[in-house]
Amino acid sequence: MTLSAQSILDFPVPQATHVVTARDAMLYALSVGYGTNPLDENALNYVYERDLVAAPTLANIVAHPGPWLQQTGVDWARLVHSEHRLMIHRPVPLDVPLISRSRVLSVVDRGVEKGMFVSFERLIATVDGDEPIATIVQTNACRGDGGCGSAGLAPEPLSKVPDREPDFEYNVDIPRNAALLYRLNGDLNPLHVDPRAAGSSGFDRPILHGLCSFGYAGYAIVAAIDPGMATGLSAIAARFSAPIFPGETITLQMWRNDAEIRFRGIVASRGVTILDNGMARLS
Numbered sequence: 001m002t003l004s005a006q007s008i009l010d011f012p013v014p015q016a017t018h019v020v021t022a023r024d025a026m027l028y029a030l031s032v033g034y035g036t037n038p039l040d041e042n043a044l045n046y047v048y049e050r051d052l053v054a055a056p057t058l059a060n061i062v063a064h065p066g067p068w069l070q071q072t073g074v075d076w077a078r079l080v081h082s083e084h085r086l087m088i089h090r091p092v093p094l095d096v097p098l099i100s101r102s103r104v105l106s107v108v109d110r111g112v113e114k115g116m117f118v119s120f121e122r123l124i125a126t127v128d129g130d131e132p133i134a135t136i137v138q139t140n141a142c143r144g145d146g147g148c149g150s151a152g153l154a155p156e157p158l159s160k161v162p163d164r165e166p167d168f169e170y171n172v173d174i175p176r177n178a179a180l181l182y183r184l185n186g187d188l189n190p191l192h193v194d195p196r197a198a199g200s201s202g203f204d205r206p207i208l209h210g211l212c213s214f215g216y217a218g219y220a221i222v223a224a225i226d227p228g229m230a231t232g233l234s235a236i237a238a239r240f241s242a243p244i245f246p247g248e249t250i251t252l253q254m255w256r257n258d259a260e261i262r263f264r265g266i267v268a269s270r271g272v273t274i275l276d277n278g279m280a281r282l283s
């Protein structure tokens, strides 16, 4: 297939179905930090089958259409997840058939040196009744492609975090086995675990899944604001501005304006911002 912005824009992203089990929900929650303090009654609700509820960011792994961009001719090994937005309409129900319908929103060409950004939207709903569960906009940086033109309407840029000291900070330790655990949610991209695959993608070691650090951010924002973990999220979005490696500590810097939290994630040991332009809405 000839790679062109229009052919990517027109690509029929496959629909996907998914029934999320209690085990899926508990695995996901554990893989993004929940259960660190299981003595708290509310925190236990995400990781224990009694009164189990889905972690707010669980929709990210529901009915993902898989590595469909590979089928358009994009160099999959050079692709990284670059931005993610999740709007939560209701918590992911367990043991209920769910479906995702996706469409490509935009291709932004940055030339052969830089590659291109491809954004797509995924709507998740119940199969019976078509009740909306979540709307997700994912942007991938296709670093090995570019020069094929732009098409479609790119999402509005996420705005920058405030230019002042953060209102509060929260450290979150990413376990050394985080990618090995997170991949069991369905993203088996070898970039995250296999040193050879990481090498062919241009990294000197495997990098963490973007959606793993994103899930940790969702967990940490709630944990920082409400140690009882009873607060929900109705939206969360961020830019993956640099890779993070399993075993590192993210310092989440947060600015609060009522129900809206702006955030940034820093790996202080390397002096690198790994999550930027973050926004979360409490519910």
Ligand SMILES: CCCCCCC[C@@H](O)CC(=O)SCCNC(=O)CCNC(=O)[C@H](O)C(C)(C)COP(=O)(O)OP(=O)(O)OC[C@H]1O[C@@H](n2cnc3c(N)ncnc32)[C@H](O)[C@@H]1OP(=O)(O)O
Pocket: 064, 065, 066, 067, 079, 080, 081, 082, 083, 114, 117, 139, 141, 143, 157, 186, 187, 188, 189, 207, 208, 209, 210, 211, 239, 240, 241, 242, 243, 244
């Ligand atoms: C179940 C099946 C699942 C299938 C999914 C599988 C996919 C996953 O497995 C893959 C992953 O999880 S990869 C891991 C997570 N992602 C990363 O680690 C990427 C980290 N980011 C980078 O490397 C660079 O920011 C990079 C490369 C993204 C961009 O860096 P540069 O090219 O140097 O850009 P820069 O010059 O800094 O910025 C110029 C302008 O480009 C835009 N931009 C920059 N970074 C962006 C980003 N991350 N997202 C969106 N847009 C971005 C901006 O317009 C920017 O201008 P400005 O800074 O003024 O806004």
